[in-house]
Amino acid sequence: MKTLIAAITDALHLAMAQDETVVILGEDVGINGGVFRATDGLHATYGDARVLDAPLSESGIVGCAIGMAVTGLRPIIEIQFADYMYPAFDQLTSELAKLRYRTGGELSAPVVVRAPYGGGIRGGLYHSQSPEAYFTHTPGLTVVIPSTPYDAKGLLLAAAQHPDPVIFLEPKRLYRSVKESIPDDAYTVPIGPSRVVRSGEHVSVFAYGAMIPVCEEAATLANREGVTVDLIDLRTLYPMDVEGIVQSVKKTGRALIVYEAPKTCGYGAEIAATIAENAIEYLQAPVTRVAGPDTPFPYSIEGYYLPTPQRVFNALMQVALYR
Amino acid sequence: MFPQPKPTLPSDEMVRLYEHMVQIRLLDERAIKLQRSGRIGFYVTANGEEAAVIGTVAALQPTDWLFPAYRQIGCLLYRGYPLDSAIGQLFGNTVDATKGRQMPCHHSSAAHRFVSPSSVIGTQIVHAAGGGLTAKLQGKGDVSVTYFGDGATSANDFHSGLTFAGAYKTPTIFVCINNQYAISLPVSKQCGASQLSDKAVGYGVHGERVAGHDLEAIHTAMSQAVYRARQGDGPSLIEILTYRKDPHSSSDDANRYRPAEEAEQWPDPIATTRDTLIGRGVWSAEQDALLIGRLGQQIQQAIQRVQPLPLPGPESLFEDVYATLPPHLQQQRHALLTELSKTAGQQALVEEFPL
Numbered sequence: 001m002k003t004l005i006a007a008i009t010d011a012l013h014l015a016m017a018q019d020e021t022v023v024i025l026g027e028d029v030g031i032n033g034g035v036f037r038a039t040d041g042l043h044a045t046y047g048d049a050r051v052l053d054a055p056l057s058e059s060g061i062v063g064c065a066i067g068m069a070v071t072g073l074r075p076i077i078e079i080q081f082a083d084y085m086y087p088a089f090d091q092l093t094s095e096l097a098k099l100r101y102r103t104g105g106e107l108s109a110p111v112v113v114r115a116p117y118g119g120g121i122r123g124g125l126y127h128s129q130s131p132e133a134y135f136t137h138t139p140g141l142t143v144v145i146p147s148t149p150y151d152a153k154g155l156l157l158a159a160a161q162h163p164d165p166v167i168f169l170e171p172k173r174l175y176r177s178v179k180e181s182i183p184d185d186a187y188t189v190p191i192g193p194s195r196v197v198r199s200g201e202h203v204s205v206f207a208y209g210a211m212i213p214v215c216e217e218a219a220t221l222a223n224r225e226g227v228t229v230d231l232i233d234l235r236t237l238y239p240m241d242v243e244g245i246v247q248s249v250k251k252t253g254r255a256l257i258v259y260e261a262p263k264t265c266g267y268g269a270e271i272a273a274t275i276a277e278n279a280i281e282y283l284q285a286p287v288t289r290v291a292g293p294d295t296p297f298p299y300s301i302e303g304y305y306l307p308t309p310q311r312v313f314n315a316l317m318q319v320a321l322y323r
Numbered sequence: 324m325f326p327q328p329k330p331t332l333p334s335d336e337m338v339r340l341y342e343h344m345v346q347i348r349l350l351d352e353r354a355i356k357l358q359r360s361g362r363i364g365f366y367v368t369a370n371g372e373e374a375a376v377i378g379t380v381a382a383l384q385p386t387d388w389l390f391p392a393y394r395q396i397g398c399l400l401y402r403g404y405p406l407d408s409a410i411g412q413l414f415g416n417t418v419d420a421t422k423g424r425q426m427p428c429h430h431s432s433a434a435h436r437f438v439s440p441s442s443v444i445g446t447q448i449v450h451a452a453g454g455g456l457t458a459k460l461q462g463k464g465d466v467s468v469t470y471f472g473d474g475a476t477s478a479n480d481f482h483s484g485l486t487f488a489g490a491y492k493t494p495t496i497f498v499c500i501n502n503q504y505a506i507s508l509p510v511s512k513q514c515g516a517s518q519l520s521d522k523a524v525g526y527g528v529h530g531e532r533v534a535g536h537d538l539e540a541i542h543t544a545m546s547q548a549v550y551r552a553r554q555g556d557g558p559s560l561i562e563i564l565t566y567r568k569d570p571h572s573s574s575d576d577a578n579r580y581r582p583a584e585e586a587e588q589w590p591d592p593i594a595t596t597r598d599t600l601i602g603r604g605v606w607s608a609e610q611d612a613l614l615i616g617r618l619g620q621q622i623q624q625a626i627q628r629v630q631p632l633p634l635p636g637p638e639s640l641f642e643d644v645y646a647t648l649p650p651h652l653q654q655q656r657h658a659l660l661t662e663l664s665k666t667a668g669q670q671a672l673v674e675e676f677p678l
Contacts, residue, residue: 033579053512056444056445056475056478057478086443087443087446087479087480122426123426125424125425125426126441126442127442293656295641295644298424299425300364300414300416300635301423301640304659305640
């Protein structure tokens with residue numbers, strides 16, 4: 001049985017063993033093994049030449065990784081918290097995302113940017129944010145969010161071989177709370193397709209990352225009421241698996257979207273628009289969102305902020321019973 | 324126009340500053356116990372930085388603006404911030420002026436001109452250049468002070484802050500408390516400069532380094548920087564060299580990356596100041612014991628008053644996003660309160676804070 005964080009560590013070890021151009025760069029990733037211990041043991045195995053503690057500049061980490069990638073290395077970088085991607089925003093969105101395009105395809109920067117995101121650890125304003133929509137709004141980036149140890153390992157190994165930069169957001173509240181048996185050997189989970197978590201007939205639920213277990217719990221509650229849920233884990237947010245979403249809505253005719261980022265202009269808005277564009281004639285209820293409120297993320301009252309199984313269940317029943 | 328700083332601290336003044344240093348140490352020790360017993364979620368101490376904090380803030384006027392990082396609670400207490408408010412912030416409860424929104428140790432008080440620190444490293448450095456610019460443009464004679472650590476000197480905003488302050492010659496003082504570590508990274512690996520105060524040169528900023536256990540030297544260096552700033556002679560970078568005696572935070576395990584005996588090579592600012600005062604015949608072991616007893620009791624009583632208070636209600640989530648509550652937030656607040664009235668209860672936390 002492996003936790004999600006152990007699966008990530010596992011993938012990093014394998015990526016480094018498979019490809020000697022893979023290097024790790026980030027704050028406290030060396031002897032300390034990262035603040036969440038994702039890079040535990042890598043420095044002991046590969047040393048200073050391949051596991052580099054970075055000075056305290058996220059913009060520096062991303063910018064340096066771009067330079068390394070252009071000149072022949074494959075950096076897998078760690079931004080200590082997704083909240084700290086903002087100091088690197090320019091390097092991520094203007095540089096990393098656009099390098100291939102602005103060189104007419106001659107150069108690219110296949111950097112994997114790992115960052116723990118989301119709430120649920122009492123991290124307050126600056127250790128809890130969900131920035132995925134900024135990056136799914138940035139052509140040139142690929143955005144991945146796993147929710148299980150199996151997917152985390154397989155998607156990270158796929159990201160390490162991906163020809164373009166990947167923003168790999170890790171649901172930190174699931175790091176140690178979800179466990180499953182996964183293969184010891186290297187394997188990949190393809191970037192792109194969503195995953196059907198559970199199949200149902202009455203309501204489609206679209207979610208990703210830390211909201212998957214919340215939605216599973218809500219789906220179990222709904223099941224007791226006779227409502228079966230088609231729960232889809234997006235896994236790759238960008239590019240979006242339009243076909244997977246549309247197929248599910250065509251089956252159920254009802255859609256609930258769950259994410260913990262602020263509601264307005266969140267990733268769920270794009271899912272809703274995609275459903276409206278591609279499957280509106282199948283809808284039997286309004287497309288509904290359960291999301292974080294449009295406020296910054298609080299500290300001591302974060303339980304009010306995050307979508308809970310109960311809140312998702314309430315919304316699920318509303319959508320299911322809409323006539 | 325402004326009085327020249329005196330080269331030494333009068334003994335009674337030094338005793339007063341020492342008392343403030345001891346208060347920080349005692350609060351830190353008590354707060355770590357609260358964290359270990361699960362009553363607060365997180366804490367960062369100023370262990371080894373007490374002289375740096377008090378020696379600098381004591382050289383300022385209460386009207387000077389502070390743009391701190393998260394180990395300068397001592398500045399606020401020095402300026403008379405109530406202990407109950409400080410401790411309430413650690414609980415994030417209803418006496419927390421910032422309404423439970425920030426992690427512990429991210430205090431803020433407009434009345435004390437102590438501007439809320441971010442958790443993002445170094446962002447406040449450039450704010451202090453702006454604060455200095457206001458003082459300069461309005462001819463107020465105020466200075467603007469920012470605190471940050473060795474790690475922050477690598478952040479982009481360090482560059483921006485010193486660039487702007489240097490270019491506009493603002494009355495800004497950059498206090499870099501170099502405690503040797505940015506979480507696990509020693510300063511020797513943080514940058515190639517042999518001393519961080521050297522970085523000032525390239526920005527046209529006065530730079531100097533001072534020993535972190537030497538309260539008098541810190542106070543003198545800061546007083547001179549304040550004098551230069553008020554006179555219109557521009558910004559200074561003061562590097563205060565000390566050692567982070569504790570782990571980075573209550574979540575950190577320093578044994579993973581540094582030997583415990585390393586700390587012994589660095590003098591303790593509290594013990595150093597106490598011994599100096601005793602050596603001068605203005606302080607005694609008996610007085611010290613009484614002080615520790617008195618301050619410890621004050622802290623304990625404040626905790627007892629503050630700890631039982633409730634957390635802010637869910638409606639507070641929506642306040643202060645804007646000056647007035649816009650319609651969409653009114654609607655979201657109504658929806659959340661309606662829903663919570665039907666199904667109360669906060670979600671259990673499932674992962675520990677790691678740093």
